[in-house]
Amino acid sequence: MAQIFAYIAHKNGVVDDTAAELAVAAKKIDASAQVTAIVTGSGATLDAACQGAAKAYAQVWKINKPELAYPNAEVVRKLLKNIVPASSIVLVAHDTFGMDLGPGLSIKMDAAYASDVVGIDGADGSTLKIVRQEFAGMAHAHMTVNAAKGAVLTLRPGSFQAGDAAGGAGAVTDKSGDAGDLGAKRKFLQVVEAETGDVDITKSDVLVSIGRGIEDQENIGLAEDLAKAMGAVVSCSRPIVDAKWLEKARQVGTSGKTVKPKVYMALGISGSFQHLGGIKGSPFIVAVNKNPKAPIFQVADVGIVENILEFIPAMTEKVSG
Numbered sequence: 368m369a370q371i372f373a374y375i376a377h378k379n380g381v382v383d384d385t386a387a388e389l390a391v392a393a394k395k396i397d398a399s400a401q402v403t404a405i406v407t408g409s410g411a412t413l414d415a416a417c418q419g420a421a422k423a424y425a426q427v428w429k430i431n432k433p434e435l436a437y438p439n440a441e442v443v444r445k446l447l448k449n450i451v452p453a454s455s456i457v458l459v460a461h462d463t464f465g466m467d468l469g470p471g472l473s474i475k476m477d478a479a480y481a482s483d484v485v486g487i488d489g490a491d492g493s494t495l496k497i498v499r500q501e502f503a504g505m506a507h508a509h510m511t512v513n514a515a516k517g518a519v520l521t522l523r524p525g526s527f528q529a530g531d532a533a534g535g536a537g538a539v540t541d542k543s544g545d546a547g548d549l550g551a552k553r554k555f556l557q558v559v560e561a562e563t564g565d566v567d568i569t570k571s572d573v574l575v576s577i578g579r580g581i582e583d584q585e586n587i588g589l590a591e592d593l594a595k596a597m598g599a600v601v602s603c604s605r606p607i608v609d610a611k612w613l614e615k616a617r618q619v620g621t622s623g624k625t626v627k628p629k630v631y632m633a634l635g636i637s638g639s640f641q642h643l644g645g646i647k648g649s650p651f652i653v654a655v656n657k658n659p660k661a662p663i664f665q666v667a668d669v670g671i672v673e674n675i676l677e678f679i680p681a682m683t684e685k686v687s688g
Contacts, residue, residue, distance in 0.1 A: 369493070369517060370455045371402045373424070374447070376438070376464065380415030382406075384627075384647045385460035385522075387529035390423040392458060392522050395487040396495060401425050404537075405450070407443060409436035421537030423529070428542045437555040440467035448475040449547035454517040456495075461521035462644055463621050469521045478517035481510070483640060485526040495520075500640075500662065524644050525666060566600055568617055572629045573599035576619055577607060578642075580635015580656060580675045584612040589679045590634060596686040602626065604636050620645040635675040638663025 373389040375382055386404070393402040404424035406417045409431055417429045428450070434442050451457060457472065459465040461483045473480035486498030486507075493515040499508045500523075512518055568574060575594040581587060587601070594601045601617065608618045619626055620642040627648035634655050636642060643666060646652075654667035657674045664670040671678065 369514060370452055371396060371400050371458065372447075372451055372455055373402055373404050373458045374443070374460075374468070375404050375406045375416070375420045376460060376462070377406065377408070377412075377416035377419065380412035380419070382416055382419035383460065384649075385462075385524050386420055387423045388524065388527040389458045389460065389522060391527040391529045392484075392487055392520075393456075395527070396456065396490050403428055405430065405447070407432070407435040407438070407446065409433050417539045421539055424537045427537050427539045429539055430546055431541070431543045432546050432549060434549040434551070437558075438464055439551060439553055439555055440464060440471070441551040441553045442549050443468055444472045444475055445549050445551070446546055447472055450542055450545050451476070454478075454515070456514060456518045456520070459519065459521050461523045461640065465521040469519050473519040476517050476519065478519055479512045479514055480519050481512050482521045484520050484522045487527075490514075523640050525646065528649065565614075566617065568600055568602045568619065568624055569626050571600040571602075571626070573597055573632075574602045574619070574626060574628045574630070575599045575632045575634065576602040576604065576636060577634050577675075578604040578636030579606050581607070581612075582635075582676065584610070586676060587612060589676070589683070593679050593683045593686070596683050597632075599630075599632070604639075604642050618645075633663050633667070634679065636663055637661050638666065 403426040404420040407430045488496035495512040621644040631650045652667045654663040655671045
């Protein structure tokens with residue numbers, strides 16, 4: 368099997384939870400492979416990020432360049448084309464950055480491409496056996512990818528659960544000298560932070576999150592009563608914000624906030640990958656949805672098929688009593 372590389376996302380020196388998940392996915396492709404993590408950036412926090420990656424990877428390549436101070440997909444595509452050997456397999460998290468990076472990278476590498484992968488059934492020679500979801504998660508598609516010339520896979524966050532990292536022993540190698548030309552037409556200007564709002568859902572250990580199943584703005588009070596009884600905070604999925612029923616600061620997902628609660632109660636939320644991409648840290652997930660085929664049940668620790676407008680008052684009464 369080809370060499371396997373994982374592009375590692377990080378912020379302020381802390382690697383993203385997907386770093387360990389990519390390592391688990393790589394072992395499903397080839398259990399004997401020595402997977403190499405690629406960590407890019409510029410400045411003092413890069414060393415800390417590399418040490419974080421070394422907890423899950425035996426080999427870490429560090430690339431320190433001013434052009435990489437902010438993760439610009441156009442620049443990273445050039446970098447990976449320059450440093451990754453031909454016919455390699457590159458794993459990237461399927462988030463907004465990964466969706467920007469992956470397709471173009473596969474073209475530059477003349478490699479196969481598969482997006483939003485939720486499972487890997489192994490490999491047979493140069494053929495990878497992967498699983499994707501179709502029809503908003505209602506069906507699983509088992510597919511094969513011909514990786515004879517390499518492959519780029521974007522993996523859905525949360526699909527490859529990782530245990531505690533054992534390492535700290537991974538070797539960090541500075542590959543900055545091999546970066547080559549990183550000139551790009553797209554230039555980073557600034558980071559515009561989203562408004563915090565009256566509540567910071569990223570700080571809460573328990574979230575009561577509502578989706579379309581709440582049906583009407585007037586019913587949000589039911590979720591607020593339950594959250595109060597549980598000592599929790601109310602959050603939501605994107606449709607609630609689009610309807611202007613709750614402020615953007617309460618949205619969980621790739622286009623909202625990234626949260627790491629201990630308990631996440633998903634009420635009337637279908638469980639799209641955009642929403643699940645905002646949930647990190649392997650919380651205990653309780654999902655309540657009247658659709659038994661809702662994708663959220665595939666990641667839930669406890670799943671309850673019920674109308675949330677009947678469930679929430681009953682749950683509030685039990686908790687309060």
